[in-house]
Amino acid sequence: MSTVLSEPKVPAGVKLPIYMDNHATTQLDPRVLEAMLPYFTNKFGNAASRNHSFGWEAEKAVDLAREQIAKLIGATAKEIIFTSGATESNNLAIKGIGEMYRERGNHIITQVTEHKAVLDTCKRMEKLGYRVTYLPVNADGLIEMDDLKRAIDNKTILVTIMFANNEIGVIQPIAEIGKLCHEKGILFHTDAVQAVGKVPVDVNTMNIDVLSLSGHKIYGPKGVGALYVRRRNPRVQIAAQMDGGGHERGMRSGTLNVPGIVGLGAACEISRLEMDAEAAKLKTMRDRLKEKLESNLDFIHVNGSMEHHLPGNLNMSFIHVEGESLLMGINDIAVSSGSACTSATLEPSYVLKALGLGDDVAHSSIRFGLGRFNSQAEVDYVADKVVDVVQKLRELSPLYEMAKEGIDLTKVQWQAH
Numbered sequence: 360m361s362t363v364l365s366e367p368k369v370p371a372g373v374k375l376p377i378y379m380d381n382h383a384t385t386q387l388d389p390r391v392l393e394a395m396l397p398y399f400t401n402k403f404g405n406a407a408s409r410n411h412s413f414g415w416e417a418e419k420a421v422d423l424a425r426e427q428i429a430k431l432i433g434a435t436a437k438e439i440i441f442t443s444g445a446t447e448s449n450n451l452a453i454k455g456i457g458e459m460y461r462e463r464g465n466h467i468i469t470q471v472t473e474h475k476a477v478l479d480t481c482k483r484m485e486k487l488g489y490r491v492t493y494l495p496v497n498a499d500g501l502i503e504m505d506d507l508k509r510a511i512d513n514k515t516i517l518v519t520i521m522f523a524n525n526e527i528g529v530i531q532p533i534a535e536i537g538k539l540c541h542e543k544g545i546l547f548h549t550d551a552v553q554a555v556g557k558v559p560v561d562v563n564t565m566n567i568d569v570l571s572l573s574g575h576k577i578y579g580p581k582g583v584g585a586l587y588v589r590r591r592n593p594r595v596q597i598a599a600q601m602d603g604g605g606h607e608r609g610m611r612s613g614t615l616n617v618p619g620i621v622g623l624g625a626a627c628e629i630s631r632l633e634m635d636a637e638a639a640k641l642k643t644m645r646d647r648l649k650e651k652l653e654s655n656l657d658f659i660h661v662n663g664s665m666e667h668h669l670p671g672n673l674n675m676s677f678i679h680v681e682g683e684s685l686l687m688g689i690n691d692i693a694v695s696s697g698s699a700c701t702s703a704t705l706e707p708s709y710v711l712k713a714l715g716l717g718d719d720v721a722h723s724s725i726r727f728g729l730g731r732f733n734s735q736a737e738v739d740y741v742a743d744k745v746v747d748v749v750q751k752l753r754e755l756s757p758l759y760e761m762a763k764e765g766i767d768l769t770k771v772q773w774q775a776h
Contacts, residue, residue, distance in 0.1 A: 366747065367740060367743035367744050367747055369740060370736045370739065370740055371736075372734070372736055373734070373736050373737055373740050375691045376690075376691045376692060376693055377691065377692045377693065377733075377737050377740065377741060378693045378730075378732070378733075379692055379693060379694050379727050379728055379729060379730075379733065379737075379741060380693045380694055380695055380726075380728050381576075381671060381728035381729060381730030381731075381733075382525050382526075382528075382553060382576070382672065382695070382726065382728040383695060383728065384575045384576070384581065385575060385576060385577065385578045385579075385730055385731070386578060386730075386731075386732055387578060387579070387580060387622070388578035388579075388625075388626060388629060388731070390625065390629060391578060391579055391580070391622045391625045391626050391629070392622075394621055394622060394624075394625035395580065395618045395619075395621050395622040395625070398417070398420060398617045398618040398621050399618050402416050402417065402420070402617075403417075404416055404417035404418075404617075405417060405614055405615075405617075406418045406420075406421045406614075406615045406617055407604065407606060407614065407615070417615075417617045420617060420620070420621050421441075421615055421617060421620050421621075422436065423621075423624060424620045424621055424623060424624025424625075424627075425437075425439045425624070426624075427624035427625070427627045427628040427631075428572070428585055428623065428624055428627045429587075430627070430628075430631055431555065431556065431560070431627040431628075431630060431631045432551075432555060432560045432561065432562050432570065432572075432587060433560070433561035433562050433563050433564070434562050434563075434587050434589075435590065437590060437608075438562075438587050438588055438589060438590050439585050439586075439587060440585060440586045440587075440588055440607045440608065440610050440611055441583070441584075441585055441607060441611065441615055441616070441620055441623075442583075442584045442585060442586055442611060443582055443583065443584065443616070444573050444574070444575075444581070444582060444583065444584040445474075445476060445550065445552045445571045445572060445573035445576075445584045446476040446584075447584065448550075448571035448572070448573075448584050448585065448586040449474070449476040449477050449480055449519075449548075449550055449571050450476070450480050450600060451586055451597060451600050451610065451611065452519070452548045452569045452571060452586055452597065453467070453477065453480045453481065453484060453517065453519060453548065454480065454483070454484070454598075454600050455597035455598045455599065455600055455610065456516065456517050456546055456548070456569070456595070456597055456598075457484055457487070457489055457516070457517065458598035459596045459597055459598045460516040460517070460546070460596075463514075463516050464513070464514030464515060464516045465488060465489045465490055465514055465516070466489070466490045466491075466492070466512060466514040466515040466516060467481060467484060467489055467490070467491045467492070467515075467516065467517045467518075467519065468491070468492045468494065468507065468510050468511065468515060468517070468518045468519070468520075469481050469491060469492070469493055469494070469518075469519045469520065470493060470494040470495075470496060470502050470520055470521075470531075471493045471494065471495055471496060471709070471713045472496050472500060472521075472524055472526075472527075472709075472710045472713050473519070473520075473521050473550065474521060474525055474550055474552070476550070477519055477521065477550055478493075481493075481519075490514070492510045494506050494507060494510060494520075495713065496713050496714065497714075498714050498715050499529065499663060499664035499667075499714075500524060500527050500529035500662070500663040500664055500710075500713075500714055501529060501531060501532070501664055501667065502520065502531060502532075504532065504535055504536075504539070507536065507539065508539065511539075511543055511545065515543070515545050516545065516546065517545065517546050517547075517548060518536065518540050518545055518546070518547050518548070519547075519548040519549070519550070520533070520536055520547075520549060521549060521550040521551070521552075521553075522549045522550065522551040522552075522553065522554035522555075522560065522570075523551070523553040523554040523557070523558070523669050524553070524663065524710065525552070525553050526662075526674060526695075526708060526710040526711070526726055527662045527663030527672070527674045527710060527711070527714070527726075528553070528663055528668050528669035528671075528672025528673070528674065529663040529664050529667055529668060530554065530558065530667040530668060530669065531667075532667075533549060533565050533567065534564065534565040534566065537565045537566025537567050537568075538566050540566065540568075541566045544593075546568045546569065546593070546595060547566060547567055547568050547569070548567075548568065548569040548570070548571070549567055549569075549570050549571070550571045551567075551570050551571060551572055552571060552572055552573045552576050552584075553576060553669060553672075554669070555570075555572040555576075555577065555627075555630070556576075556577035556626070556627065556630030556631075556634060557577075557630075557634065557637075557638065557641075557669055557670060557671065558634075558638065558669065558670070559634070562587055562589070567587070567589075568588075568589045568593065568595050569586065569587060569588055569589065569595055569597075570586070570587040571584065571585075571586055572584060572585050572586075572587070574619065574622060574623040574626055577626045577627065577630050578626050578629070578630075578730075578731055579622045579623045579625070579626030579627075580618070580619050580622040580623070582616065582619055583616055583619030583620060583622065583623045584623070585623065586610075586611075588608075588610065597610050599611065599612065601613060637670075637731060638670040639670075641670040641671040641729050641730070642670040642671075644671075644729050644733060644735060644738045645670060645671055645672070645673050645727075645729055647735070647738055647739075647742075648673055648727060648729070648738050648741065648742050649661065649673055649675075651738075651739070651742035651743075651746070652675060652742055652745060652746065655742075655746040656677065656746055656749055656750070657763075658677070658678040658679055658759070658762060659675055659676060659677050659678065659749075660675065660676055660678075661673065661674065661675055662674040662675065662676060662711060662714060662716070662724060663714070670729075671728060671729040671730055672726070672727070672728060672729075673726075673727040673729070674697075674711075674724060674725070674726045674727070675724065675725055675727070676697070676711075676716065676720045676721070676723050676724045677723045677724075677725065677745075677749050678719075678720055678723055678762075679723070679753055679756050679758045679759040679762060680723050680749055680752045680753060680756070680759075681722065681723065681752070682696040682697050682722040682723050682724060682725070683696065683722075684752055685723070685725065685745075685748060685749065685752065686725075688748035688751070688752065689741075689744055689745060689748050691744070692741050692744060692745075694725050694726060694727055694728070695725070695726040695728070696722075696724065696725060696726075697711050697721045697722055697723065697724030697725070697726075707721035707722050708721055708724070711724055725745070727741070
């Protein structure tokens with residue numbers, strides 16, 4: 360006889376729906392909004408207008424933001440180039456370096472689990488006659504350094520490997536990759552969107568030459584990002600992909616989004632000051648969520664190395680449960696499913712497939728992204744709700760019953776009627 364499970368009660372102080380999709384975007388921190396507001400109203404100058412106080416005021420605000428961003432990643436203010444976000448930063452880095460160093464070679468190395476902003480840019484480079492090597496990853500989501508060493512040849516000009524993965528939260532051996540690239544005289548770019556502000560990033564000790572970051576992943580505004588471009592040892596040159604007034608050291612023309620830039624700077628400053636305490640809090644909540652799920656459900660597993668991992672990320676597969684049904688069952692919680700990040704498609708995520716997961720397991724995966732504004736009470740409610748829905752769905756699943764009885768489902772011969 361099946362037990363009828365009661366719905367988890369909503370604890371006091373918890374407001375539904377609960378947001379746990381902080382890898383997709385984050386809520387604007389009220390302190391960031393406060394810093395931005397004057398630049399929408401009375402401080403409306405163009406940072407490139409050098410003839411009057413309105414322009415100087417805007418330029419001063421932009422310079423401060425450059426300092427704040429640079430400080431967070433161990434760079435200097437002059438090495439920060441403003442963009443509309445990380446997608447533009449990745450495009451500018453890869454296309455701009457490819458174009459600038461074409462005489463030296465035409466080989467780029469990346470990995471199969473990169474964000475589409477890097478993969479699709481690399482595909483474009485292939486159309487332009489560049490060779491791209493896509494490194495595989497292990498079952499834990501990490502690349503093998505030996506694969507990278509073997510891939511490098513005398514035509515390699517750029518290695519682009521993301522710092523932390525947006526789906527599974529796995530952190531690559533960035534310092535090791537940077538060291539190898541510098542020994543070989545190859546430029547190293549990293550898409551650090553998910554890492555900056557969450558874990559320590561230092562462009563010098565890690566030998567990073569070019570780094571992409573974005574405002575809306577660190578409680579800043581959407582539509583603003585930056586590209587760090589190293590100025591010495593080596594001096595990196597990037598061909599502009601957008602022409603105009605020669606703004607941003609000639610690398611990215613266009614009137615600067617002053618309110619957005621002020622917000623990005625403020626968000627970086629808050630992250631720098633609060634990162635250690637915030638990471639500890641997120642890790643505690645993430646581990647509590649993981650432990651509650653693991654102690655109440657069988658046939659579940661974590662995707663990606665937990666040893667090299669973002670503090671707020673938990674990507675879990677709930678085997679013998681259909682991901683879409685699970686999402687519908689927990690519709691008062693905002694999370695992402697193991698269907699592709701561009702969730703208009705029902706394709707299983709290419710990141711999870713690269714770890715060697717079958718389609719069915721990839722489809723049953725949920726990405727929990729904990730953030731600054733989540734509470735322990737929310738974590739407990741989410742854990743209870745997920746356990747409740749998974750148990751209800753499995754009661755309807757003959758596959759789960761068979762698996763529990765020890766039947767190897769891969770060996771079953773299904774008969775068509």
